[in-house]
Amino acid sequence: MPAADPGGGAAPSASPSPTELGFRPGDPAFLADPYPVFRALADAGPALYYPERDLWLLTRFTDVHAALRHRGLGRIYTHRHSAADLGLPEPEAAYPRWQASEQWSLLNLEPPDHTRLRRLVTKVFTARSVAAMRPTIERICREQLGPLATRESFDVLADFAQPYSIAVICALLGVPAEAGPTLLAWSHAIVKMYEFQTTDAERDGAERAAADFIAYVRALIGDRRTDPRDDLITELVQVADEGDRLSEDEIVSTVIVLLNAGHEATVNTLGNGLRAACLFPDEWRRVVGGEVSPATAVEELIRWDAPLQLFERWVLEDGVELAGRTFRAGERIGMMFGVANRDPERFPDPDRFDIGRGDAGHIGFGGGTHFCIGAPLARLELDIALTQLAAAGPDLHWVEEPQYQPYFVIRGLRSLRVQLR
Template identity: 45%
Template sequence: MANVRFDPWSPEFVAQPYSAYADLRRSGPVHYYEPSNQWLVPRHADVNALLRDRRLGRSYLHVATHEEMGRTAPPDWQEPFWLLQHTSMLDVEPPVHTRLRRLVSKAFTPRMVEALRPQVRRIAQDLVDAFVEKGGGDLVSEVAEPLPVTVIAAMLGVPESDRHLLRPWSADICGMYELNPSEEAQHKAVRASREFADYLRELARARRADPGDDLISALAQVAEEGDRLTEDELIGTCVVLLNAGHEATVNVTGNGWWSLFRNPAELARLRADHSLLPTAIEELMRWDTPLQMFERWVLEDIEIHGVEIPRGSELALLFGSANRDPDAFEDPDRLDVGRADNPHISFGAGIHFCLGAPLARVELLESFGALLRTAPEMELAEEPRWKPGYVIRGLESLQVRV
């Protein structure tokens, strides 16, 4: 493929961004990118360090107004979307983040995740069995998408009759995370935010009055020293658990199998030795990560390798580039399902490290494991196309035969 420049709106770049990343890493540690008004950070060591740097934030509203940061406040009609963002752990900073994460962690525990494993295994196997029985099809829509939605819906306590609502809401809300989203995408995100929040508010009130054995009930009851999640915080938490957990797991599955089909020797190696699956999952997350970019606001003037970055700037931390950095990974462009030393940053780092990482790993291990066992000869039916989004990067579909 011809060399392409960094251009997140270009289908050619979205399909193959890694040569452009290599150019960025070679040419400097930080680059101002005018089309998105961001500073691009492409190297692993810098991305890793900046994710932990408290002079940066996912939000700046705890220290300044939009105007004080030289930014324009979003229009009033976007309020339903921003209310969800500003009440979830993903987009707040200490001390609010510390309090939210502590309370949510009391309900969303490693023990709870591990207890879900048999259920996740059953769901994954049922989906794969049905997929194999019909001779294959679109792996993304028929296996990758239903698995995390079903798991998270069951975990939250969403009734089965309502679960079809979750995937469209999640996809529409995540459209707002792309660079310079279209007016249509913004309106879809706002509408989905309003509908999802209204739905969860009603469900949370019902569970607060009559608790069940589910995460919404646990979040509604959790308390520490008299402190509880507010209703808005509970709703924001549920939305981020669905969106962050669901979109990433879907795209690791689709991107991961496409990566294996493009590297048949590594696929054969994995098929011959299923004990490689845990390292293979980590390697697939590194080699073609579903979250290519994660932004941070500069809360006070900083300097990166001699480049001064003023307060109010936005850093674009390039996860996809960091995960292919030769200074952090031996032979980084080679897919190696047995790679033991793998400090990928696909789950982030620092205080915003993905709370759902253990659940994502369980889902991916069970999904890939079921396909390896039940469809050992699965093969690509046609070359897939990438969705237009760059920040959250995944396939439109993945047609396979079994």
């Protein structure tokens, strides 16, 4: 039903709706270049009601930043309310295996469960342990990129970014490298459930993939209990803190979210970012020539064309004040990462792709309680990939104009066929 305004009436109608301003997440023309529409949304107001999803869209950096840290918001509401309490329909019981894969995901939990689970996971998935992977990641990158450098052209996504990212995750988890293509297929299927529009076939595919992924991880856990190894799954099985341990279901969800979120972010940042490098070759030459370090360039790749465009949260209590509006419990907020990352109040000349901008304060890895636990690994993977690509591809350019995937929330290309020289 329409959300109430601060005075208790229906959703405001004075401002044009996001759809009237061109916000059409299923439209290929919008997906090809959403940023002019994003500017129109931001100009129309800091909080816009989107009736198609009964969702309030936040369009300003300051408000998105605040919402990410607001304790009155949550990815779920069931830890504090029933659906009846909030006047909401009971959640659908469909797709039980997909829901099981998400049940203990750090992306979805709220304190105190989130606090406990994150404490245990971060005891083994530390910045130091990630940094120690640099030689392994550099080797994997060389193995993936080396043969491609001699080709006339190759697809950045299918030939390089996807196998590279999956191989890194496999090495981290202790999963056989030959399982990479299977894990990739499961990941692609599962993340379709995060989109605004999904078909019955996509939802059924996500359910099958989740069932297979859960069974695979359970088998790995069982193996590591009897045959411990030097890998993350073994450490998750063995970790203990103040007498507390992770349950098998918690390990399953943790492994799945590490692979899905980590893989999708790295692959789409490389695809979207290298498309930008092809659009602005003078900027790419700043990296090639050593003026801008790859680690600095990574931040602009994430900011300028964000791989995650929106993150939703429930309002958990009456009286939450954001974006000049007072919200009530049971409403939903959509934090527009792609809009916030182009906010001129936060980023000077925000539509300019400035590869040396080096502003790590973008909203690309979330924030607050849900700041991405895999951010250090993603940054390291991207740094290494750009370092080796800059050495191999001083004249990086595409050979055919790339097209975006028909999805909004997770933004990425279908392919990016390039030549390096």
